[in-house]
Amino acid sequence: MSDLIIRPAALADDATLADLDRRTWSPLHSVQPPSSPDAPFFTDRNRPEHLLIAEAAGRTAGFIRLVAPTPLACNAHVRAIQGLAVDDWARGRGVARALLGAAYEEARRQGAVRITLRVLGHNAPARRLYESEGFAVEGVLPGEFLLDGEYVDDVLMGRAL
Secondary structure, eight states: OTTOEEEEOOGGGHHHHHHHHHHHOOTTTOSSOOOOTTOOSOOSSSOGGGEEEEEETTEEEEEEEEEOSSSOGGGTTEEEEEEEEEOGGGTTTTHHHHHHHHHHHHHHHTTOSEEEEEEETTOHHHHHHHHHTTOEEEEEEEEEEEETTEEEEEEEEEEEO
């Protein structure tokens, strides 16, 4: 996407991100039920400084959430991706890959040398994307989640920055 811009989120993005999050919700990638229509996107644990937003053609195309995985000083060199969403109209246009690249840059800027994520075992498209980006499976929690009556693995992936 030639006009793609990636920028930090701001409080003013709350309603837009909440709408995008609800519209892109799927049991393929979420272990939580969909949020209610009046629920805010930003919370005490999900703050604007955790998110990067992709915009194209004047519209929000997607977002990625990047956080410190723990508050421990001994873990400060790691960042974790804890959310990636791309709107349906923007899929297949490199938005997820661009958001990942921006997350790597931001993680490095924050002093990280490693990045991790968790993905559901049955989410083959996301796993292929992450593998193509250099992420390797570092652990599997078999049957960690019961989703729609089926046990689903939690796959831990990581890569150096």
